[in-house]
Amino acid sequence: MDKKHHLNGDQLLAFFEALANPHRLKIISILDQERKYVSQLAREAEMSRPLLYMHLQKLEKAGIVTNEMELSHDGKAMKYYELASFDFRITPELIKEAAKTITFKKKEGK
Amino acid sequence: MDKKHHLNGDQLLAFFEALANPHRLKIISILDQERKYVSQLAREAEMSRPLLYMHLQKLEKAGIVTNEMELSHDGKAMKYYELASFDFRITPELIKEAAKTITFKKKEGK
DNA sequence: AATACATGTAATAAATTTATTACACATGAT
DNA sequence: ATCATGTGTAATAAATTTATTACATGTATT
Structure with missing residues (x-):
């Protein structure tokens, strides 16, 4: 997930939606240090x-x-989550390009 | 609004929230060309x-x-909206830094 | 004076997101 | 066996966001 692989509209939107919550930003900041298993996190x-x-x-x-x-x-099952690396430049041009491929759909397939 | 002025947590969150909607991304892409007045937009x-x-x-x-x-x-009143320029690099480090200053508040002062 | 645009907002409804509660199962230690 | 720890999810409630409807005002034109 880096800026060479340009996201389509729906992917960029999912990215913004994922970041549009204070708790999720906190989760990201915790995972930035090291991976954690769910209960620990x-x-x-x-x-x-x-x-x-x-x-x-x-x-x-x-x-x-x-x-x-x-x-x-x-012997316990442990589910670890870790952060994927990402690095996006958010500019009007990027958004304009991505907007072309957004599919305006009802939220269910989420 | 450029990356020299680093946003605090709440500002970054507001930025993501604003971008987390397909219609708003479309609005941005329309305004990227030129300013528009409300009815036109x-x-x-x-x-x-x-x-x-x-x-x-x-x-x-x-x-x-x-x-x-x-x-x-x-003689008609026309309200024009135009795009502010912005250019942010979104990385785990940026989010980690911003997360420090997020205030977890109920949504009303919005 | 009626029509065509423009702005602006309050009240309400609909949809989605966020959060909680109550469960289920499994392993190892006491 | 019970406790403490882990995973996983279904059902529901609460809060927020999104969308609609119905208004208000004003100017210029027909």
Whole structure:
């Protein structure tokens, strides 16, 4: 996810939507240091797991985080989330270009 | 509005919130060409004026557009909106920095 | 005076997002 | 067996955002 791969309109929109929430920005800032498993992240971000899941899914669909399941030393299933690297320049030109390929659809396939 | 003036958390959040809507991205792409007055913009963006006002206010609060009132040659009041220039690099580091100054508040003072 | 534009906003409805509650299951330690 | 920890999700409620409807005002033209 870097600026060579230019996003289409819907992808850019998903990116902005994912960033348009204070809790998700906080999640990003926590994950910037190191990957975390869900329960751990829930504690640090001070929110319930169900709510955290919802936020993580938005971030994931936008390509901002990824996850991998692992087994801990004692056999527990651990779901780790980590930050994807990204670096976008947001300019009017970028938005104008992306706007061409936005599909105005009702929200369900999200 | 350029990257030398680093935004605080709330400002960055307002920026993302303003961009997290397909109609507002379209408005931006229309204004990128030249300034428009409200009724004109409403026709081009294919939306009602009341709705357009709502979108414009979000964009304005985020510093993405500005407006100026003028009198047309025939004496009508015309409210023109134009795009502010902006150029931000969105990276995990930027978000991490901004997250420090986000105030988690209920939405009313918007 | 009626028509055609323009601005502006209040009240309401509809849709979406955000948040909570209550569950389910599994493993390891006490 | 019970507790503490982990995962996962369905159902619901609350809050916010988005959209519509119905108005108000004003100027210039027909």
